[in-house]
Amino acid sequence: MPAIIVDRLSKSFDYYKKEAGLSHSFRNLFYRKPLRKDAVTEISFRVEEAEMVGFLGPNGAGKTTTLKMLTGILHPTAGEASVLGYVPWERRKAFKKQFAIVMGQKSQLWWDLPANESLMLNKCIYEIEDRSFGRIVGELSELLDVRDLLSVQVRRLSLGERMKLELIAALLHEPKVLFLDEPTIGLDLLSQRKIREFLKTLNRERRTTVLLTSHNMNDIVDLCKRTVIINGGKVIYDGDLAKVNGWLDQRKIVRVSLAEPVERRRLEAYGIVRSVEDVEAVLEVEKTFVKEQAKRILDDLPVVDFTIEDVSIEEGIAQLYRNGGEENESAPEIRQDVRHGVYALDGVPD
Numbered sequence: 018m019p020a021i022i023v024d025r026l027s028k029s030f031d032y033y034k035k036e037a038g039l040s041h042s043f044r045n046l047f048y049r050k051p052l053r054k055d056a057v058t059e060i061s062f063r064v065e066e067a068e069m070v071g072f073l074g075p076n077g078a079g080k081t082t083t084l085k086m087l088t089g090i091l092h093p094t095a096g097e098a099s100v101l102g103y104v105p106w107e108r109r110k111a112f113k114k115q116f117a118i119v120m121g122q123k124s125q126l127w128w129d130l131p132a133n134e135s136l137m138l139n140k141c142i143y144e145i146e147d148r149s150f151g152r153i154v155g156e157l158s159e160l161l162d163v164r165d166l167l168s169v170q171v172r173r174l175s176l177g178e179r180m181k182l183e184l185i186a187a188l189l190h191e192p193k194v195l196f197l198d199e200p201t202i203g204l205d206l207l208s209q210r211k212i213r214e215f216l217k218t219l220n221r222e223r224r225t226t227v228l229l230t231s232h233n234m235n236d237i238v239d240l241c242k243r244t245v246i247i248n249g250g251k252v253i254y255d256g257d258l259a260k261v262n263g264w265l266d267q268r269k270i271v272r273v274s275l276a277e278p279v280e281r282r283r284l285e286a287y288g289i290v291r292s293v294e295d296v297e298a299v300l301e302v303e304k305t306f307v308k309e310q311a312k313r314i315l316d317d318l319p320v321v322d323f324t325i326e327d328v329s330i331e332e333g334i335a336q337l338y339r340n341g342g343e344e345n346e347s348a349p350e351i352r353q354d355v356r357h358g359v360y361a362l363d364g365v366p367d
């Protein structure tokens with residue numbers, strides 16, 4: 018049985034428009050314009066036990082809202098979900114003991130206390146026995162290399178050190194399902210790598226199921242074979258990460274620094290002009306033509322510096338599906354088998 022089942026889950030937020038100014042504040046006492054935001058609309062997907070799935074999407078796509086429903090923080094407007102056989106928003110005690118959520122932007126540790134005091138608090142909340150507590154803290158702090166930091170006041174720790182201790186706090190009760198929302202945000206490359214290695218070990222040795230949201234593509238590429246992509250509150254892709262990579266790899270980003278400003282119209286001869294600011298230009302060029310266009314740019318223009326980069330998956334998705342899931346003509350068509358909640362990109366080679 019899958020560890021996570023999401024079936025046509027939706028969440029809408031009702032709120033009121035507030036306008037600035039004293040007169041509007043007075044008017045708001047008698048009349049407030051109600052508004053509705055459909056943050057998540059009929060999304061369906063499944064995550065098998067011990068699977069690590071990347072949950073991707075541009076800003077405002079509905080990722081955090083989905084994670085909040087799957088952890089019982091939010092009640093959905095419609096649809097169903099089950100995590101380890103439990104309905105998350107029923108918030109049963111037995112369910113709370115089997116999952117954990119780590120949000121890179123939020124801390125569950127007490128800032129004025131050393132981390133081991135917060136760990137003691139979690140020990141009591143989750144009713145963990147003394148012997149298990151000692152073993153788990155020992156194992157995890159060894160793996161993350163933070164043994165010496167357990168007695169340091171949390172506010173004195175670096176962001177990376179704190180994040181490692183946040184993970185220990187979240188994993189004390191040995192959850193079977195782990196929801197991660199931007200776990201490497203703001204961390205240096207070394208700390209990011211350490212946390213990814215740790216998550217791999219956790220998944221391999223404890224068969225922990227992981228649903229991971231991250232704007233850091235290295236996290237997703239390194240940890241997840243499969244990705245669910247959401248945009249405008251709708252699932253637009255569910256499948257192999259490599260397939261999406263292959264599709265986006267069909268285009269390249271060419272960054273050019275020029276000795277003097279060049280008219281936008283002139284640059285359009287070499288590809289799609291993404292931006293021109295003074296002497297800096299960014300172009301998008303089809304991969305098959307990139308060699309030829311690069312040569313032309315270098316021959317024709319007063320180039321000072323020149324780089325060719327890949328389009329990031331996230332950027333490509335945001336660009337192609339900018340209108341809340343409406344594809345533009347160059348985007349691959351999305352096929353959806355509603356019965357199974359399966360989505361696929363047409364025209365993408367296997």
Ligand SMILES: Nc1ncnc2c1ncn2[C@@H]1O[C@H](COP(=O)(O)OP(=O)(O)OP(=O)(O)O)[C@@H](O)[C@H]1O
Pocket residue numbers: 030031032054055056074075076077078079080081082083
């Ligand atoms: N309480 C709320 N009231 C009204 N709108 C909300 C509320 N919470 C979220 N939204 C809106 O729902 C949409 C989805 O938000 P959500 O935080 O789930 O996106 P996200 O994919 O996690 O984005 P990000 O990557 O920027 O964190 C956004 O447009 C957001 O403004």
